[in-house]
Amino acid sequence: MNETPDIFFEDVVPGNAIQAGPYVIPENELMAFASVWDPMPMHVDKDFASKHGGLTAAGIYLFAIKMHLVHMLPLRRTVIATVGYDEVRFLRPAHPGDALTLELKWTDKRRSRSKPDRGIVTGRYSLINATGEVVMSHLDTVLMLLRSPDR
Amino acid sequence: MNETPDIFFEDVVPGNAIQAGPYVIPENELMAFASVWDPMPMHVDKDFASKHGGLTAAGIYLFAIKMHLVHMLPLRRTVIATVGYDEVRFLRPAHPGDALTLELKWTDKRRSRSKPDRGIVTGRYSLINATGEVVMSHLDTVLMLLRSPDR
Numbered sequence: 001m002n003e004t005p006d007i008f009f010e011d012v013v014p015g016n017a018i019q020a021g022p023y024v025i026p027e028n029e030l031m032a033f034a035s036v037w038d039p040m041p042m043h044v045d046k047d048f049a050s051k052h053g054g055l056t057a058a059g060i061y062l063f064a065i066k067m068h069l070v071h072m073l074p075l076r077r078t079v080i081a082t083v084g085y086d087e088v089r090f091l092r093p094a095h096p097g098d099a100l101t102l103e104l105k106w107t108d109k110r111r112s113r114s115k116p117d118r119g120i121v122t123g124r125y126s127l128i129n130a131t132g133e134v135v136m137s138h139l140d141t142v143l144m145l146l147r148s149p150d151r
Numbered sequence: 152m153n154e155t156p157d158i159f160f161e162d163v164v165p166g167n168a169i170q171a172g173p174y175v176i177p178e179n180e181l182m183a184f185a186s187v188w189d190p191m192p193m194h195v196d197k198d199f200a201s202k203h204g205g206l207t208a209a210g211i212y213l214f215a216i217k218m219h220l221v222h223m224l225p226l227r228r229t230v231i232a233t234v235g236y237d238e239v240r241f242l243r244p245a246h247p248g249d250a251l252t253l254e255l256k257w258t259d260k261r262r263s264r265s266k267p268d269r270g271i272v273t274g275r276y277s278l279i280n281a282t283g284e285v286v287m288s289h290l291d292t293v294l295m296l297l298r299s300p301d302r
Contacts, residue, residue, distance in 0.1 A: 037215040060218045064188040067211045085239035
């Protein structure tokens, strides 16, 4: 298996996008996750949910899926810290069986003033279902290593 | 057991705060959660982590703990939807054994223009450790029911 080369700070081009997935939501996992962390009827009670459009994924479970898919991107060795998220929006419900693809579109980059081996990079992460609708979206700002800090 | 009365839109006073917890982080849960959703060495590899200040909680696990504690607040019947999060910041690491308290400080409220039975309410959620340091913080905007929509 050929591994995708790591993406370093120098490789980031605002406007460009990369993808991972899809992740198909298992009904039992959706319910089990919510039963521990967010036991709302829409996430854990099939009878209740069947009268309201069907079981939906908890927001925190969507975040977990996003993070799982992030590990499929070639950023594991180059992203060294997360500063934070902004504009987190839950735009559409996700249901059991939905196939969610993660898209990361770079929006901004700048070198660190204090540490020459890294930069601050912002991208918009979106979980997108099979019909192309964005389910969840947010901006993520991370610290990212340079391939050649001395240039 | 006396249940705390539900908090409705009318009860929200910007500047006021409510708390839930603490939640004491079990080491095995911290590692198990991350092994599924965010298997970084700092979260799952005790040997690696011992050389770097000890195991730390994954950000997504902190979100799960926050949501668990939200269910301890008297909002379960009155908050009907989450619009989104803003200014999510991971400010300090959390470690096994840390006792995290959730604080919700209301910051803003307004009536819905289109639906008289609800309002839009924003608050700042903070997970705070036993020494009073904020570990994670974000703004959360929700739709909240009015007790008396006709007034």
